Amino acid sequence: MSSPPRSSPLAPKRQRGRDRVEAILTAATTVFGEKSYEAATMTEIAARASTAIGSLYRFFPTKDVLAAAVLERYGARLLHALDELVDRDPTLSPRDAAEGLLDIIQRLRTERSVVLSLLDSGVTLPDGTGTLRKALIGRMGQLLSRLGGSPGPHDERAVMLLHLVKAIFALPQDHSLPRPAQDKEAVTMLRLYLEHAAASRRSGSEVAP
Amino acid sequence: MSSPPRSSPLAPKRQRGRDRVEAILTAATTVFGEKSYEAATMTEIAARASTAIGSLYRFFPTKDVLAAAVLERYGARLLHALDELVDRDPTLSPRDAAEGLLDIIQRLRTERSVVLSLLDSGVTLPDGTGTLRKALIGRMGQLLSRLGGSPGPHDERAVMLLHLVKAIFALPQDHSLPRPAQDKEAVTMLRLYLEHAAASRRSGSEVAP
Amino acid sequence: MSSPPRSSPLAPKRQRGRDRVEAILTAATTVFGEKSYEAATMTEIAARASTAIGSLYRFFPTKDVLAAAVLERYGARLLHALDELVDRDPTLSPRDAAEGLLDIIQRLRTERSVVLSLLDSGVTLPDGTGTLRKALIGRMGQLLSRLGGSPGPHDERAVMLLHLVKAIFALPQDHSLPRPAQDKEAVTMLRLYLEHAAASRRSGSEVAP
């Protein structure tokens, strides 16, 4: 080995290679979603991607590089969907925002578990994790800005909002309840919080109960 | 050994043993809080408890028995605190309830990560996991009952409330913000949701924005 | 891994792998022959096969699968040799049969200990153990049929004969005596028993001394 160790996936030039990377990422998303980072094995990911373990390692030199790539890919989709929501309408009502967020959550539900598995748990991925979190908080801030007018410091609310969104992501783990009822409740909760944020922003102070 | 495998920790008979069990549980709480169930190792838990690995296994015959014991201990404290809150005052206002919940969360913050690590992630502990979840949801339901009068079906709200509490548990992972600001925001969020629940319960229908 | 655990050794695809499997089986035969199933360690077997422990487990996923493979391999050779003896001559005399059995025992003496260690002792191997025993008893029955004419029920004799053969297998553990003398005595013992079986079979009743 004379070349320095790579810390990011190799970008394959040929179509064949790009397909394979795609298959690997899809398989990895599934497997990381089903188990924790540690319980997921490179062998199983390779098998689900119908790839030899050696090929997997050609593109993703270590397990955490693969996890970071999965997170980056997932994060990109999530950020993109949030951008669409923010840019959709200059006058976004709290109710629209709440429904928009739930819609995003539902569309990404397949990949949902990945974030729960990778973003939270103690694994320190090479880069992705902190970066994605900051980007997500940024989007939440933009969303809050759309609701009121003044661009004041709203960091706490953005963080809180991100956690609420994550809580809703985690909801379907409760198999006890029918999903529609739960979803309706989720929208209500989001709307309440966004309305509050919009109101206090307009008036410039906390609203009394 | 031909005796059937124990599924619960051994009750030590001497004082020395009880101290050791205590040390092990504390160490396990820390380690399970820092890493996922799989990433946590029995060796590290033993080391942090200043115990030989064999001693750990004398009291907790398998890793999941240990995890269940940790969860049970944590769960008991949490449930007890919630009971106190519910029973404290027959006329609990949403604001009081919100502040009470945050207070509980803060007092249990040390053990906080354990629930995030063990309760959610896919590990099926011998008994604890489902039982504790149901008990917690039950407490949330009681809390909601205290706010309004009618004992109608409020399962979705109890589940939602539990997830909100868990979201607040997870908050301090964001080292970016000062905690007091974050806590104030958390109380606000809880209060909004509890007020909504109380109002819709009194009127028997959803409140319009 | 989520795939169900294999219960049979993996068939290697390359020559290198086949050699290694061979080396492992040979080493396992030796070690299981020297110690009991429990006392034999996978680490020692790997070392004697000049293989890493991981390689051993690639082909034989558990210790009992390995033991079963050893037994199957040994059993196949033994059954084959017995078939040859039975089919060799339509009119087999007791003396020929006795000498034939001893010859088989001597040719398989290298692998001898394995059957003593694995076949008897309480370990219930995945499949091999009961199957092999029945097959061996069947062969003994065929041998007995060759000696007389009537195909009457001779199960006890087949079982007894198998145990006599096993006893002779065990003989060389007595290092005290020269082997030729011991072997001669063994042939005599077998011949006496086979003659008795042949005689009582012809006459249809036990022969008096």
Place this chain on the structure above:
Amino acid sequence: MSSPPRSSPLAPKRQRGRDRVEAILTAATTVFGEKSYEAATMTEIAARASTAIGSLYRFFPTKDVLAAAVLERYGARLLHALDELVDRDPTLSPRDAAEGLLDIIQRLRTERSVVLSLLDSGVTLPDGTGTLRKALIGRMGQLLSRLGGSPGPHDERAVMLLHLVKAIFALPQDHSLPRPAQDKEAVTMLRLYLEHAAASRRSGSEVAP
């Protein structure tokens, strides 16, 4: 530790201690009979003897000392029974000898498994194993002497006879057949061999078929 390590059980002076040793030996006989030497655990033996593990180690400082003691105790009974058979009658017929041996085997059947587990398998006990074997072979030789007259060299036959006896000990492991039929066959086999020995001894040469 200033005293040299003991290699034999401590002889207890008081009644209490003698009872305890007795209970331990009984428990050990059972456990060693059920499993191989390695699979049997000191903890289980102590539990079955209703003794603390520490007490067990007070009398038997290591596992192999305990095993040797068990073997010695078992061997003493076996040797005693053989002596009775040999001394019973100055003119012992082969048939009587055969039936006497089977009778001994049956009476000791409870402890039978111990010899199979301890005597054969590779464990080198501190002393017992070789000594007992030699004593047993000696008794077999005496038995053979009783049948004929001349005290010529009959070592091979004694060894062979011991192995036949061991083969019969092992018989009940075949659960497939009713024991009485199997026992009858065993007596026949022993009688045939003893008759042969008596005859060749009297005539001074091998008998032709």
Place this chain on the structure above:
DNA sequence: CATGAATGAGGGTTCATTCAT
């Protein structure tokens, strides 16, 4: 480049043995 066999550190667990109480 692709493949999958090879490697070995490390994880959960057991158990003979010791020793403080």
Place this chain on the structure above:
DNA sequence: GATGAATGAACCCTCATTCAT
């Protein structure tokens, strides 16, 4: 002397990673 908690070497097995083919 009795008790049983403590100890740690050793066991079976897994899996990230490497490398010969």
